[in-house]
Structure formats: structure tokens, C-alpha cells
Amino acid sequence: MRALVFTAPGTVEMRDVAEPEVGAGEVLVHVMASGICGSELHGVKTPGFRVPPLVMGHEFAGRTDDGRQVIVNPILSCGDCDVCELGLRNVCRRRRIVGVHTPGGFAERVAVPAGALTEMPAGLSWTAAGVVEPVANAVHAWSLAGAPAGARVGIIGAGAIGLACSQVALSGGAARVEVADRAEDRRSIAAGLGAHAAVDELTGEYDVVFDAVGTAGTHRASLALLRPGGTAVWLGLADATAGFDAAGLVRGEQRVLGSFAYGDADFAAATELVGGWDLSWVGTFPLEDGAKVFTELMNGGTVPVKALLIP
Known part of the structure; x- marks a missing residue:
């Protein structure tokens, strides 16, 4: 074999x-x-x-x-x-x-x-x-964030997980989805899939930020981009270093959630979702x-x- x-x-x-x-x-x-x-x-x-x-x-x-x-x-x-x-x-x-x-x-x-x-x-x-498996990761992360319809969503990284997070957020009723990636070709793909903005670096303020990269720098950025009371969901595993301002997190009453894989319901939902995707x-x-x-x-x-x- x-x-x-x-x-x-x-x-x-x-x-x-x-x-x-x-x-x-x-x-x-x-x-x-x-x-x-x-x-x-x-x-x-x-x-x-x-x-x-x-x-x-x-x-x-x-x-x-x-x-x-x-x-x-x-x-x-x-x-x-x-x-x-x-x-x-x-x-x-x-x-x-x-x-x-x-x-x-x-x-x-x-x-x-x-x-x-x-x-x-x-x-x-x-x-x-x-x-289905990577999409199930995104379904799980969206669920952990509270599946917030009407939210302003920022996504760091336009690899498979980042693109899946964008697609899940759009299908889940997010008001605005913005995706950041250093690679121009991946930004173009994110825009073609419906992201409202695809840029090399996120700016502004978001209700939810998904970090699909997972370095100390993207950890830090995910919190710096959150509104007070907002939620950062970390899916990336590139670096074990935290890299963020813990005092700022406390003062802003922000949340950081780790998202690993998915539950059975997430896997089933992903199986139903992907059939209609580009x-x-x-x-x-x-x-x-x-x-x-x-x-x-x-x-x-x-x-x-x-x-x-x-x-």
C-alpha cells in the first residue's frame, strides 16, 4: 500500500x-x-x-x-x-x-x-x-464566541481555518466580517468568499476576533482589536507564547477563549454546511x-x- x-x-x-x-x-x-x-x-x-x-x-x-x-x-x-x-x-x-x-x-x-x-x-x-474537519473547528469557535448574530468580526489569518471562520460567521449572521493576512492571494480569496474587507492588518474595533495563526504577536493583536467586553477566540497553534497585555484584558473585561477541535454537534453541523460552499x-x-x-x-x-x- x-x-x-x-x-x-x-x-x-x-x-x-x-x-x-x-x-x-x-x-x-x-x-x-x-x-x-x-x-x-x-x-x-x-x-x-x-x-x-x-x-x-x-x-x-x-x-x-x-x-x-x-x-x-x-x-x-x-x-x-x-x-x-x-x-x-x-x-x-x-x-x-x-x-x-x-x-x-x-x-x-x-x-x-x-x-x-x-x-x-x-x-x-x-x-x-x-x-469537513477544519470547518468543524470554525463551527466550534463560532459557538464558543456565542454565535453572535450582528457582531463585528475580525479574523487574523486567511488559511483554511481563517477562511472557514469567515464563512461560518457570514452564514451565522455576523454584521461585518474582516479578514487579515500577509499574503495577497489569500486576501483576494477571502474577499471573493464574501468578507467585507480583506487587508494585511486589521484596524478598528471588533466584538469578536478569531486568531487563526497563534503567535505571540497575533495573540496581542487579537486583544488590542477588541472592544471592551469583547471576546478573542484563539484557534492557532503556531507559538506557545501568550504575548498579551494581561492588565489591559482585566481593565477592558475582555475574554480569551481557547478553541480546540470540535464536538460531535459541531462536526455534524460542518457536514451540512460545506455542501453549499464555494x-x-x-x-x-x-x-x-x-x-x-x-x-x-x-x-x-x-x-x-x-x-x-x-x-
Whole structure:
């Protein structure tokens, strides 16, 4: 079986690997589309909890042996701890993630727990199915912010998560959505998808700011741009440094919320949303070209915003 394998810091390679062993309670999924995530680009360039050799890929959809078309929810929680009982299985202390802790979707086939499968709605394309996972992140962040219809929304970063946050906010009734990114091509995409402004740097004041980058500088900016009493939602994982003015946060009675992944309801909502979206920002590539595409994006490429590998 062919797979894209993280083999060493800064290196991914196409390799022949063993067929997956399907354990009790698992299902074999023949992968039809698997998205490259920014966290994977960062994780290969600066290794941490992803340990090579590893077949990554946590954003994927495919077919089962019995012909079902499915999208995989890669978060595997314990299901019986206090956090899971609160309905917060995305932050289960014992969670594992397909493509991080177990082999993932950058392969022709992968074995996953049967409970991780979501049936695809009739007529949903494989391209749309391949971006459900990142869109679910945006749905979750919007929900954490209170789904504030009528809000002025600022978004830092026009990668896949930032664009998804923009689309979710627009569909959720935000009064104004402005997106910032350093890359002109990504600003153009954000504007084409309906953002009211797409700029290199946000100015003014917002009710909600989504930080889809996650550096010390964007953390700081997300708070500096908030109105008193506003909410910053941090989704980006680029830097562990906080970088913000804590005293200003207190005086402005502002909120900072961390947003990690999604709940089951968010995943289901994303599955319904993406079918009607303009996905011109998503590019598809043969799995065999995966090493080239991944390396170009890892080294600073900005096009496409979201790359899907197709076995």
C-alpha cells in the first residue's frame, strides 16, 4: 500500500507500507480525500508529539468495504471520564487522534474505530467531505464566541481555518466580517468568499476576533482589536507564547477563549454546511505527489490554501 510518511524532521516521503490491520471494533476505510493541515506542516518542520515514522492525515473521507461513503472524526476520546461526561470529549485528557497517535489518512487505506465514522450526506462531493474537519473547528469557535448574530468580526489569518471562520460567521449572521493576512492571494480569496474587507492588518474595533495563526504577536493583536467586553477566540497553534497585555484584558473585561477541535454537534453541523460552499480555495492532488505538495506548503507556499491528497 502506498502512503505519505513523516520520516524525519522536515521530511516526508512516499513509501510502500504494510496494509492496515483491522482490529475489533474497527472499519477499513479506502481513502478518497485527505487534507493537509497547517498543524502537520508545523509538526514536521518542528517535531513535537508527532513521532516519525508516522502516516499522518486527520482530515479525511472515504469508502468502507460495504460501500458506505463516510467522513472520519479523528478524535478518539475515552468516553467515560468526567470531561467526556460533560460532553467535552474533544478535550478528554486521554484523547488520541487518528493521524497523530495512530496511522492516518495520507494512505490508500486506514483502519479506524467504527464510532469515528459519519455517513456522508447524499450528493456531497469528496472535496467537501475532505474539508469537513477544519470547518468543524470554525463551527466550534463560532459557538464558543456565542454565535453572535450582528457582531463585528475580525479574523487574523486567511488559511483554511481563517477562511472557514469567515464563512461560518457570514452564514451565522455576523454584521461585518474582516479578514487579515500577509499574503495577497489569500486576501483576494477571502474577499471573493464574501468578507467585507480583506487587508494585511486589521484596524478598528471588533466584538469578536478569531486568531487563526497563534503567535505571540497575533495573540496581542487579537486583544488590542477588541472592544471592551469583547471576546478573542484563539484557534492557532503556531507559538506557545501568550504575548498579551494581561492588565489591559482585566481593565477592558475582555475574554480569551481557547478553541480546540470540535464536538460531535459541531462536526455534524460542518457536514451540512460545506455542501453549499464555494470551495475554489481547495486544490486536489494525487497522493503520489504528496511529498512535493507537502514540502512546498511547509516551506512557505500559500497556494492552494487547502490541499487534498487523492489516492
